[in-house]
Amino acid sequence: MVAVDRGRYTVIVDTQEITAMRARELGRKSVVVGDDVRLVGDISGQPGSLARIVRVEERRSVLTRTADDDDSTAEGRLERVVVANADQLVIVSALADPPPRTGFIDRCLVAAYAADIEPLLCLTKADLAGASELLDYYAELEVPHILLSPDADLEPLRDRLSDLVSVFVGHSGVGKSTLVNRLIPTAGRAVGVVSAIGKGRHTSTSAVALPLPFGRDSWIVDTPGVRSFGLAHVSADDVLHGFPDLVEGSTQCPPNCEHLADDCKLDAWVAAGHADVRRLESFRRLLTSRDQTST
Numbered sequence: 181m182v183a184v185d186r187g188r189y190t191v192i193v194d195t196q197e198i199t200a201m202r203a204r205e206l207g208r209k210s211v212v213v214g215d216d217v218r219l220v221g222d223i224s225g226q227p228g229s230l231a232r233i234v235r236v237e238e239r240r241s242v243l244t245r246t247a248d249d250d251d252s253t254a255e256g257r258l259e260r261v262v263v264a265n266a267d268q269l270v271i272v273s274a275l276a277d278p279p280p281r282t283g284f285i286d287r288c289l290v291a292a293y294a295a296d297i298e299p300l301l302c303l304t305k306a307d308l309a310g311a312s313e314l315l316d317y318y319a320e321l322e323v324p325h326i327l328l329s330p331d332a333d334l335e336p337l338r339d340r341l342s343d344l345v346s347v348f349v350g351h352s353g354v355g356k357s358t359l360v361n362r363l364i365p366t367a368g369r370a371v372g373v374v375s376a377i378g379k380g381r382h383t384s385t386s387a388v389a390l391p392l393p394f395g396r397d398s399w400i401v402d403t404p405g406v407r408s409f410g411l412a413h414v415s416a417d418d419v420l421h422g423f424p425d426l427v428e429g430s431t432q433c434p435p436n437c438e439h440l441a442d443d444c445k446l447d448a449w450v451a452a453g454h455a456d457v458r459r460l461e462s463f464r465r466l467l468t469s470r471d472q473t474s475t
């Protein structure tokens with residue numbers, strides 16, 4: 181399933197677009213972009229035809245965020261699947277205009293590791309600023325990165341995207357649409373336009389999967405409405421997995437350490453020079469702002 185708009189789902193079957201609705205028998209089960217689904221009914225794909233989705237296959241991965249909309253309940257916010265079956269989270273960040281925000285990148289890394297999908301840092305506008313400062317901050321992590329500028333060779337990125345389903349996330353203005361258009365010349369994403377969906381309140385159904393014209397079954401999922409990942413559903417331990425450079429220091433902490441109180445051993449460990457203090461600060465900021473949806 182590649183897109184949903186007001187209850188109408190677009191499903192690709194052998195390169196043909198078929199419009200479908202959910203069958204009643206699915207009950208409350210959600211159908212999200214990336215899902216493999218089973219169809220019945222009119223699957224001709226002719227104008228006006230409507231098939232029915234009767235089954236959602238088991239998901240290989242689920243990229244989730246905590247919902248920030250009206251569905252939130254008193255017991256806690258709803259955990260929402262953003263994209264199913266993704267292999268890779270491509271974090272698009274500009275090196276300047278707008279400047280990179282490590283808090284956002286760190287949050288995305290936590291979401292990727294929590295979903296057990298691979299992160300890839302895509303650093304745009306390399307023609308405007310160098311990457312060494314940002315890369316230095318992530319030096320201890322083995323996160324692959326790609327540098328992009330208007331005349332950059334896209335081949336290294338194509339290699340990274342081939343045969344995979346990759347979800348693109350990034351703040352407005354970082355060059356995400358420009359990049360999608362370069363990868364898929366027929367995509368026609370509006371450049372220099374702030375997404376109306378991204379600015380609005382209803383941000384849960386805006387992901388769309390676009391087939392890449394290379395590799396085998398390669399897709400990118402654009403997420404104009406996902407400004408960031410609320411991480412209220414992620415445990416302190418899973419947040420720590422987004423900071424592998426701090427994990428070793430945490431082994432000296434008391435049992436069930438929340439890493440926020442005075443008895444946390446990470447301060448001493450960082451003071452001894454084992455990790456960058458900015459990483460510890462970012463880790464703690466995420467721990468205390470886990471339920472917020474933007475950084």
Ligand SMILES: Nc1nc2c(ncn2[C@@H]2O[C@H](COP(=O)(O)OP(=O)(O)O)[C@@H](O)[C@H]2O)c(=O)[nH]1
Binds near residue numbers: 305351352371374
């Ligand atoms: N200098 C420079 N400008 C870029 C680059 N990529 C995109 N832009 C510009 O940045 C602005 C925002 O790009 P857009 O693709 O709409 O960003 P989006 O909001 O992330 O989709 C546009 O004016 C682009 O022309 C780049 O690599 N270098």
Ligand SMILES: [Mg+2]
Binds near residue numbers: 358
């Ligand atoms: Mg855009």
